[in-house]
Amino acid sequence: MSTARKDLFSRTLGVPGRLHMAAHSHHLWPDCTLDAQVDAWRDAAVLADHKWDKALGEVYPAAQGLVARELGLPSPDTVVFAPNTHTLLATLLSAVGKRPVRVLSTDGEFHSFRRQAQRWVEAGEIELTLVETDRPDFDERFLGAARTGTYDLIFVSHVFFKSGYVFDRVWALAELARPEGPWVAVDGYHGFRAVPTDLSAVADRVFYLAGGYKYAMAGEGAAFLHAPPGFGPRPVLTGWYAEFGDLEGPPGGVGYTVDAGRFLGATFDPSGLYRFVAAGRMLEAEGLSTPSVARHVARLRSVLLARIALGEAGPLKDAVVVNPPGRGPSARFLALRHPAAQAWKTALAERGVVVDVRDDVLRVGLSIYHDEADIVAFCAACAGLV
Structure with a gap:
């Protein structure tokens, strides 16, 4: 442009x-998001109970497709939406099958992680190691710490919210990721639709969180998680929407869908997804x-x-x-x-x-x-x- x-x-x-x-x-x-917001209201008024047929059957898959195309994901089924990334973060940690969870992160993460991580430490849920971001050679120091093999979850930003530093070597962490641990989760909120991001080579090993509030231009209510297949099949924090689809689980126990829907919660306001789809389609149509x-x-x-x-x-x-x-x-x-x-x-x-x-x-x-x-x-x- x-x-x-x-x-x-x-x-x-x-x-x-x-x-x-x-x-x-x-x-x-x-401007297109106002029309989308009105569409969400009109569908609720006209379709009533059947609004979910459209919200989940048309709008939700369209939003998944937009994310998959932007990030080079092999399938839109690895994308799950939630009202905010905090919900997704809490669900993700609940899927780690041990306590305390040994977590490696940085002192430069956004408050949705910073505050919750501090409280998890107080509650004995996690043991937290932070790498300083303002010192020289951050990339090498963080990668070196991650490679010690002493962590269950590695959580770090692609683009740091305060400094704007782009941790472009973050994808090297994928070589460490295993379904049994460690897991690698990348906060992509300041990278999604801001910094060209291609996850095609690491999508089978790395979690990625972002949403619509910033560069996706859609506002709140449309956060998402890319969840690699086989990682975290049974989150403890779970809603009834995670029962939609083909289920796996113990006989007589709680079943989970095998795609990213295993991280779903429960009833939500779908208007954020309407706006997310409208803004994403606008960008694609305009060649932006x-x-x-x-x-x-x-x-x-x-x-x-x-x-x-x-x-x-x-x-x-x-x-x-x-x-x-x-x-x-x-x-x-x-x-x-x-x-x-x-x-x-x-x-x-x-x-x-x-x-x-x-x-x-x-x-x-x-x-x-x-x-x-x-x-x-x-x-x-x-x-x-x-």
Whole structure:
């Protein structure tokens, strides 16, 4: 793509007095998702009890297919959806057949894992080892720790939410994964539809979690897990939807479907899946592939960095760029570390500019609805910061 596609976001970009520069956090919804939301309501009203025939028989498989095509999965049947990744994470851990579960992770994981892992430690559910992300040679240190063979579950991000660091060697962990353990689970929320990701070579060994809230442009309610066949056949945390399909299990016991549906919960709001499908089909129909969007964002990021360096964004020139462009894949946001990051975020909000901050890191997220004029406007708003 060579130009911004503001036309696809006329409703959300039409909010007066707002410059949205946080596509990495809460991505603006494209116009097609409003139609999808209305469709979900209309189906509930018209079909009533039979709305599930469409939701589970048409919308759900379409959402699975979108994920499978984006990630190069051999089958859409390895994809299961849930309202959020926390639910999927808890279900995944429940499938590990021992306690305490020996877990290897990092100090840079998102709060859905960080908080729950800390509580699991308190409860004696897991033993947790964390690898520091801010020290040099993270890749080698993490891979080295994983290769010690002392863990049951290895959980790590593909793209770290705070720094934007892309752990592109994460797929090397697949060589360690076994159905009997260890399991490898990759948090792909900041990578899905942001960084081109092909799981075809590792899909039989690696779990992958992501969802619709960020770069999939669909909002909440459409998180998903890719579950490799044979890994975790009987989660302890289970809902009655996991009984749909061909079941396996002990005679007279609790049966589970053999595909990713074994990780299903129970009744959910399907409107998130309607939006997920609508946004995904829009991207495919418009030729907005992840590589093409990433190139558009990379060009704008270069423009923004150049203007910051020239002092056009005021004090942002004094910030440390945590994730400068390199030779490999880049996150879809710019991370700027400075002691005044919190104050900058607040001051920009008063000017109608939406960014976000994590501790002392200001994050600026770009997408297909941004162009160079937005970069100029953003820098002008930053020029008055102190």
